[in-house]
Amino acid sequence: MSKTAEILAIGTELLLGNIANTDAQYISQQLSELGINVYCHSVVGDNPERVTQAAELARSRADIVITTGGLGPTTDDLTKENIARAFGRKLYFDERSADRIKEWFYSKRPNGKMTENNLRQAMLPEGCIVLDNNAGTAPGCIIEDGEKIAIMLPGPPAECRAMWESGVRPYLEKLSDCVIVSRNVRVYGIGESSVETRLGNIIPESKNPTVAPYAKEGEVMLRVTARSDSAEEGYAACDKMVDKIKSILGDNVYAVDKDSLEQTVLEIMKEKGLTLSAAESCTGGLLSKRITDIPGSSAVFKGSVVSYCNEAKAEILGVDPSVIEKFGVISSETALEMAQGALERFGSDIAVAVTGVAGPDRQEDKEVGTIYGAIAWQGGSIVKKIETYYRNRTGIRNMAASALLDMVRRHLTNLPV
Amino acid sequence: MSKTAEILAIGTELLLGNIANTDAQYISQQLSELGINVYCHSVVGDNPERVTQAAELARSRADIVITTGGLGPTTDDLTKENIARAFGRKLYFDERSADRIKEWFYSKRPNGKMTENNLRQAMLPEGCIVLDNNAGTAPGCIIEDGEKIAIMLPGPPAECRAMWESGVRPYLEKLSDCVIVSRNVRVYGIGESSVETRLGNIIPESKNPTVAPYAKEGEVMLRVTARSDSAEEGYAACDKMVDKIKSILGDNVYAVDKDSLEQTVLEIMKEKGLTLSAAESCTGGLLSKRITDIPGSSAVFKGSVVSYCNEAKAEILGVDPSVIEKFGVISSETALEMAQGALERFGSDIAVAVTGVAGPDRQEDKEVGTIYGAIAWQGGSIVKKIETYYRNRTGIRNMAASALLDMVRRHLTNLPV
Numbered sequence: 001m002s003k004t005a006e007i008l009a010i011g012t013e014l015l016l017g018n019i020a021n022t023d024a025q026y027i028s029q030q031l032s033e034l035g036i037n038v039y040c041h042s043v044v045g046d047n048p049e050r051v052t053q054a055a056e057l058a059r060s061r062a063d064i065v066i067t068t069g070g071l072g073p074t075t076d077d078l079t080k081e082n083i084a085r086a087f088g089r090k091l092y093f094d095e096r097s098a099d100r101i102k103e104w105f106y107s108k109r110p111n112g113k114m115t116e117n118n119l120r121q122a123m124l125p126e127g128c129i130v131l132d133n134n135a136g137t138a139p140g141c142i143i144e145d146g147e148k149i150a151i152m153l154p155g156p157p158a159e160c161r162a163m164w165e166s167g168v169r170p171y172l173e174k175l176s177d178c179v180i181v182s183r184n185v186r187v188y189g190i191g192e193s194s195v196e197t198r199l200g201n202i203i204p205e206s207k208n209p210t211v212a213p214y215a216k217e218g219e220v221m222l223r224v225t226a227r228s229d230s231a232e233e234g235y236a237a238c239d240k241m242v243d244k245i246k247s248i249l250g251d252n253v254y255a256v257d258k259d260s261l262e263q264t265v266l267e268i269m270k271e272k273g274l275t276l277s278a279a280e281s282c283t284g285g286l287l288s289k290r291i292t293d294i295p296g297s298s299a300v301f302k303g304s305v306v307s308y309c310n311e312a313k314a315e316i317l318g319v320d321p322s323v324i325e326k327f328g329v330i331s332s333e334t335a336l337e338m339a340q341g342a343l344e345r346f347g348s349d350i351a352v353a354v355t356g357v358a359g360p361d362r363q364e365d366k367e368v369g370t371i372y373g374a375i376a377w378q379g380g381s382i383v384k385k386i387e388t389y390y391r392n393r394t395g396i397r398n399m400a401a402s403a404l405l406d407m408v409r410r411h412l413t414n415l416p417v
Numbered sequence: 418m419s420k421t422a423e424i425l426a427i428g429t430e431l432l433l434g435n436i437a438n439t440d441a442q443y444i445s446q447q448l449s450e451l452g453i454n455v456y457c458h459s460v461v462g463d464n465p466e467r468v469t470q471a472a473e474l475a476r477s478r479a480d481i482v483i484t485t486g487g488l489g490p491t492t493d494d495l496t497k498e499n500i501a502r503a504f505g506r507k508l509y510f511d512e513r514s515a516d517r518i519k520e521w522f523y524s525k526r527p528n529g530k531m532t533e534n535n536l537r538q539a540m541l542p543e544g545c546i547v548l549d550n551n552a553g554t555a556p557g558c559i560i561e562d563g564e565k566i567a568i569m570l571p572g573p574p575a576e577c578r579a580m581w582e583s584g585v586r587p588y589l590e591k592l593s594d595c596v597i598v599s600r601n602v603r604v605y606g607i608g609e610s611s612v613e614t615r616l617g618n619i620i621p622e623s624k625n626p627t628v629a630p631y632a633k634e635g636e637v638m639l640r641v642t643a644r645s646d647s648a649e650e651g652y653a654a655c656d657k658m659v660d661k662i663k664s665i666l667g668d669n670v671y672a673v674d675k676d677s678l679e680q681t682v683l684e685i686m687k688e689k690g691l692t693l694s695a696a697e698s699c700t701g702g703l704l705s706k707r708i709t710d711i712p713g714s715s716a717v718f719k720g721s722v723v724s725y726c727n728e729a730k731a732e733i734l735g736v737d738p739s740v741i742e743k744f745g746v747i748s749s750e751t752a753l754e755m756a757q758g759a760l761e762r763f764g765s766d767i768a769v770a771v772t773g774v775a776g777p778d779r780q781e782d783k784e785v786g787t788i789y790g791a792i793a794w795q796g797g798s799i800v801k802k803i804e805t806y807y808r809n810r811t812g813i814r815n816m817a818a819s820a821l822l823d824m825v826r827r828h829l830t831n832l833p834v
Contacts, residue, residue, distance in 0.1 A: 015455045017445030020437045028434030038432045043458035284709025285702035288723045292701025295777050295810060303725040306705045312720040316762055345733055360712050393712060
């Protein structure tokens with residue numbers, strides 16, 4: 001019988017709408033991977049009565065109550081007092097946590113003067129398991145009370161996540177008596193519903209490993225998660241499922257356990273010792289931005305020309321003005337000339353180019369979303385009309401940049417572009 | 418006595434962590450502006466019992482219960498049935514909503530075949546106020562039950578927001594017997610804590626208009642919100658407060674009621690009939706991307722060169738290789754040459770350039786975060802070392818791009834750069 005959990009966030013800033021409850025999202029994803037069912041999220045402010053009420057309600061319904069927030073140094077921060085009360089515990093002063101708080105404080109502010117307030121954070125429920133904070137001052141903790149468990153985590157997302165990784169996840173894994181590992185399968189070129197259709201019963205019937213789809217900006221990620229006695233066994237089960245998915249989705253699977261198309265393309269090119277350049281019109285720098293988001297991209301990427309006006313296309317990239325006149329800026333012919341221009345200007349091994357209508361207005365009487373992409377190399381080139389199904393500027397620009405990256409990936413790995 | 422509200426989200430996708438509860442954040446911000454206190458958010462799955470329980474609990478505590486999600490066409494979508502039950506109402510078939518659903522469906526899929534499921538969305542609680550959906554199919558509704566109010570909204574953020582704006586906000590404003598208007602004051606160049614310190618008691622003591630700070634990537638936005646009998650009166654009160662803020666923060670206030678630095682700069686340049694170009698090194702296309710995110714930017718922006726390698730700086734931008742050799746790529750001298758190169762290549766009225774170390778590794782023995790920015794025009798130029806207080810690549814790149822935009826703004830409006 002799998003365990004149930006509720007997530008209780010404590011913080012007025014959430015009720016004022018200053019921030020979204022991304023901690024609850026993160027923890028829910030994690031619990032889902034651990035096979036723990038989440039039936040409820042709730043958020044209350046820094047009010048002792050409402051915190052206690054919410055904690056008692058959650059405790060009455062779920063095996064595990066996870067709180068976020070309210071562990072800080074100010075008098076507003078009431079989580080530990082109130083959760084401890086709901087679990088019938090008193091607080092004690094934890095010397096080791098106090099030392100860690102001092103150490104963290106003075107490492108950040110060598111000339112600072114720590115106030116007594118900060119040490120309030122070292123007050124912890126009697127008999128708890130202390131969760132060290134490696135990304136801030138406030139420690140978290142776990143209370144085990146018969147069949148019920150309370151886990152208290154700090155609110156700032158970076159601290160919450162670091163503590164989850166270092167303390168909570170290992171604790172819950174041990175509790176569940178198994179190891180959980182996962183692989184992320186990255187898919188480009190087919191939509192989420194089409195991925196689900198092609199995979200048939202695999203997603204709904206997947207138990208161990210489970211297969212969960214996540215759609216994001218023209219891409220789909222499939223997370224394959226296995227529970228087993230050892231990591232080796234788990235990865236073996238994941239890899240078997242990954243192979244099955246690959247055999248169905250074919251070359252639409254562009255990578256496993258990588259972050260993005262741009263990372264994938266850069267790694268392939270780095271390995272082959274090749275360089276890249278770009279000429280961008282409608283994407284206006286977005287393609288270059290995505291490539292240079294990756295640390296170390298300078299080993300591959302030589303640069304780009306954002307030719308947002310026709311003169312720049314002609315003068316900097318050397319596009320023949322008569323080509324623009326004859327076929328228009330939004331054409332495969334202009335895309336090709338732009339790619340060849342970038343190849344020459346930057347002296348790179350491969351160049352990509354994109355031109356099209358990102359909207360909101362039509363251009364050259366062509367519909368919003370009309371995009372042409374080209375890649376060129378010494379001795380060859382490919383140009384292609386790119387299908388975009390977004391109808392807004394941001395979506396179209398992102399999809400155009402992704403399509404260009406996928407063209408390069410396919411060219412580099414000898415797949416049909 | 419101000420009213421209280423609770424927000425109840427219904428949707429398994431939230432409990433699985435597929436999405437964050439951004440609807441609750443948006444609605445909380447809006448309620449806060451309307452002077453309605455929010456004491457609790459909760460999220461439950463598509464389970465009739467838990468939805469009813471949560472609705473009854475919320476109803477027992479708050480004047481207004483706002484639900485999001487669960488209005489769709491599938492059998493999972495149970496919100497209306499269960500909320501109606503908690504408020505003692507039956508459902509009826511709303512012909513007008515059914516017609517609107519059909520119209521929306523066939524406008525998107527002229528050759529589609531609508532299933533009966535879709536018309537389930539036209540089932541609404543008896544005696545409710547119908548909220549039209551202008552961004553999708555499912556209508557929302559309001560139930561008034563003595564002192565208690567239930568408001569049901571669709572889950573998809575675009576639909577939720579559109580319905581809030583068109584139906585809920587006007588309804589709540591009428592309820593509160595006053596008009597609420599606001600102004601957004603945009604601040605660049607000073608951090609949030611420094612803004613708060615300089616404004617002294619203004620933020621904590623603001624009642625009508627209220628002043629609320631929002632920090633975002635190196636910028637601060639101050640939202641000034643006034644409640645009064647008429648919009649004119651409200652805007653007059655806001656504008657008085659805006660003037661007071663401006664008199665304290667001076668030229669760090671870059672705009673009121675605009676979206677971004679890039680929008681502000683583009684509008685000033687468009688008005689003056691000036692054109693812009695750029696040369697980017699460490700920002701790698703991000704600056705151009707941010708400028709071209711704005712529809713209509715092509716009237717001002719001629720393009721840019723992303724010179725990610727030294728050859729491109731020399732050959733395309735015409736940077737003197739001996740300058741790079743003598744002063745390094747990360748230097749004010751190189752930044753200046755890059756700006757002058759872009760000015761010449763693109764024939765624009767103003768050109769900007771940025772070079773620096775975005776990290777994660779040091780470069781030319783210069784620290785991560787060392788950035789130089791330059792602007793050039795016919796007959797003049799300015800170069801500046803840019804202070805970045807972020808220590809990660811994304812933060813540094815964003816801050817560098819913002820700093821360049823702010824330099825252009827200052828230059829264009831005769832402020833010290």
